Each structure stands twice: as structure tokens, then as C-alpha cells.
Amino acid sequence: xxxxxxxxxxxxxxxxxxxxxxxxxxxxxxxxxxxxxxxxxxxxxxxxxxxxxxxxxxxxxxxxxxxxxxxxxxxxxxxxxxxxxxxxxxxxxxxxxxxxxxxxxxxxxxxxxxxxxxxxxxxxxxxx
Amino acid sequence: xxxxxxxxxxxxxxxxxxxxxxxxxxxxxxxxxxxxxxxxxxxxxxxxxxxxxxxxxxxxxxxxxxxxxxxxxxxxxxxxxxxxxxxxxxxxxxxxxxxxxxxxxxxxxxxxxxxxxxxxxxxxxxxxxxxxxxxxxxxxxxxxxxxxxxxxxxxxxxxxxxxxxxxxxxxxxxxxxxxxxxxxxxxx
Numbered sequence: 205x206x207x208x209x210x211x212x213x214x215x216x217x218x219x220x221x222x223x224x225x226x227x228x229x230x231x232x233x234x235x236x237x238x239x240x241x242x243x244x245x246x247x248x249x250x251x252x253x254x255x256x257x258x259x260x261x262x263x264x265x266x267x268x269x270x271x272x273x274x275x276x277x278x279x280x281x282x283x284x285x286x287x288x289x290x291x292x293x294x295x296x297x298x299x300x301x302x303x304x305x306x307x308x309x310x311x312x313x314x315x316x317x318x319x320x321x322x323x324x325x326x327x328x329x330x331x332x
Numbered sequence: 333x334x335x336x337x338x339x340x341x342x343x344x345x346x347x348x349x350x351x352x353x354x355x356x357x358x359x360x361x362x363x364x365x366x367x368x369x370x371x372x373x374x375x376x377x378x379x380x381x382x383x384x385x386x387x388x389x390x391x392x393x394x395x396x397x398x399x400x401x402x403x404x405x406x407x408x409x410x411x412x413x414x415x416x417x418x419x420x421x422x423x424x425x426x427x428x429x430x431x432x433x434x435x436x437x438x439x440x441x442x443x444x445x446x447x448x449x450x451x452x453x454x455x456x457x458x459x460x461x462x463x464x465x466x467x468x469x470x471x472x473x474x475x476x477x478x479x480x481x482x483x484x485x486x487x488x489x490x491x492x493x494x495x496x497x498x499x500x501x502x503x504x505x506x507x508x509x510x511x512x513x514x515x516x517x518x519x520x
Contacts, residue, residue: 222460237460245453245478252482254349254489308489309344315492322493323500325343326520 207300208250208259214290214297215244218269221286231276232283239265239272243294254308259298266294340429342490343520349486350431350438355423358445358480362419365476368469369413372396376407388466395459395467408455412473415448419480431490432519434511442488449477494519 219240222233243265250259269291273284309322341348348354375383376396385392395401401408422441426434452474459466498508498519507515 234461238457241453241456245449248478249482252486254486255482306346307344308486309342309493312489315496321344322342323497326497329343329520
């Protein structure tokens with residue numbers, strides 16, 4: 205979970221960074237203002253074990269932050285470094301699943317997959 | 333059907349996601365969200381003339397009177413308050429077995445908490461992008477909405493898995509979804 209706590213903080217930092225770093229360019233600040241809240245929200249949703257899988261959606265967003273300075277043409281070195289360091293950290297931390305202590309009947313894919321944990325467990329349970 | 337608490341735990345789960353200990357914190361957050369949203373909505377309806385804004389100057393004023401906030405006939409904070417109210421109602425209704433006795437309320441709960449949380453994130457994005465302003469209490473309500481999503485989803489997962497088992501057993505999904513008495517107990 206700690207990895208997703210850090211990712212949430214990185215998302216909040218990214219959202220605040222245009223104000224903190226004094227970014228004037230509207231394209232660059234828009235990018236931070238859009239990606240930041242989404243990263244933070246997905247990370248917060250992934251705090252809970254049943255929805256931990258949501259962390260994976262932050263991987264493409266982190267990769268986008270690595271590309272954005274070159275695609276959008278950033279001209280401030282501090283902003284390029286800020287974006288790329290945050291992007292790399294988000295990608296890395298999104299891969300960290302952390303401890304899963306509970307069982308969840310096989311998770312979300314068990315809604316469509318055959319013979320997942322909840323179906324086999326239900327079969328073993330005697331009818332009352 | 334036995335009355336032990338064990339049969340309230342979904343098969344293959346280590347706990348019951350529909351206990352009150354699981355649900356009441358979400359309901360409490362929804363009530364806090366409702367209160368803040370109502371306050372913002374009353375400002376938008378001009379019932380109160382000022383709005384509390386400790387950090388961003390006239391940011392709250394700018395956001396709460398923006399064209400986006402008036403896109404619909406009802407101010408957006410009033411709609412938000414209605415959303416939180418529905419979150420709380422859908423969170424409180426039903427027993428600790430509701431994931432299988434009334435899947436409809438669990439799914440409704442998930443729909444109110446999930447997509448509505450996403451809308452509040454969208455509104456957060458629009459604040460700086462369209463209006464170059466921030467609204468403190470709007471950010472607080474968005475944070476509440478996002479925090480509610482994760483804990484509400486486990487219960488929905490249990491309901492959807494239950495409906496999958498019902499489908500595999502050729503029990504009418506319609507009847508299972510609405511919790512018809514005649515299909516209760518046909519699937520564990």
C-alpha cells in the first residue's frame with residue numbers, strides 16, 4: 205500500500221507543481237493539472253486490497269510523463285526533470301503490488317472466468 | 333438457511349464486505365460530503381452570500397459561479413449533494429447479507445460511488461484548466477468522493493461474483509438481481 209500512498213502524493217505534487225515551479229506555459233501546466241489528479245485518484249483507489257489492481261492504470265500515465273516534455277516541447281530544464289522523475293517513479297511504484305492479506309473470491313476477473321476461487325469454494329460448501 | 337454469521341461471508345472470501353463496520357465509514361464520509369456540498373450549493377443558490385476560502389483568494393467564488401457550474405438547471409454542488417445523499421442511502425439499506433439478498437442496491441451503491449467519484453475528479457481538473465482557480469472545499473469533497481470508491485467496490489465485487497454463480501447455475505439473473513424470494517438459497 206505504501207507504494208500507492210507515494211503515488212498519490214506524487215499525483216498531488218504534480219498537480220501543484222505549475223504553481224510551485226512557476227510554470228507560465230498553459231500547455232505544460234494543463235498537462236500537470238490533468239494528469240496529476242487522475243494519477244492521485246487511481247493511486248488512492250488502489251489503497252484497498254480488492255481494488256489494488258487499479259494501480260496498473262497509472263503505468264501508461266507515468267510513461268506519458270516521460271514522453272510529454274518531448275512531445276509537448278518543454279523549454280524549462282527544471283520542469284523536464286520534474287516531469288520525468290515523477291513519471292519514472294509512478295511507473296516503478298505502480299508495479300509494486302504490496303501485501304495482499306485477504307482473499308476476494310478470485311478478484312475481478314472471476315466475474316467472467318470459469319472455475320475461479322468463488323465458484324469452486326461455493327461448490328465445496330454444503331447446501332443448508 | 334442458518335443464521336450464523338458465516339453464511340454472510342461470500343465463498344472464497346476471507347471476510348464479509350457487507351458488514352456495518354465495512355459500510356458505516358463510507359456512509360459517514362457521504363454525510364460529510366453531503367454537508368459540504370449543501371453549503372456550497374446554498375452559496376450557488378445565493379441563499380448565503382459568501383463562501384469560506386482559506387487559501388485561494390476569490391478561487392471558490394470563481395469556480396462556484398463558473399459557466400461549468402451552471403451547465404445544468406440545478407447548480408452542480410446541489411447535484412453533488414444529491415449524489416452524496418444517494419451514496420448514504422444506498423450504503424445504509426439492507427442486511428449484512430445484502431450482496432446476495434439484494435444485489436441491485438449493492439450495484440446501485442457502486443454506481444453512485446464509482447462514476448460520481450470520477451465526475452468529481454473531472455471537476456477538479458476543470459478548475460485550473462478552464463478557470464485558473466482552485467476551490468478549497470470543492471477539493472475536499474472530491475477527495476472524499478475518491479476515498480469512498482475503493483471500500484465500496486469490494487461489496488460490488490461480491491455481488492457480481494454471486495450473479496456469475498447464478499448465471500452458471502441457470503438461475504434467472506433478473507430475479508437474482510432484484511432479490512426475488514423464490515431464487516434465494518438456490519445459489520450459495
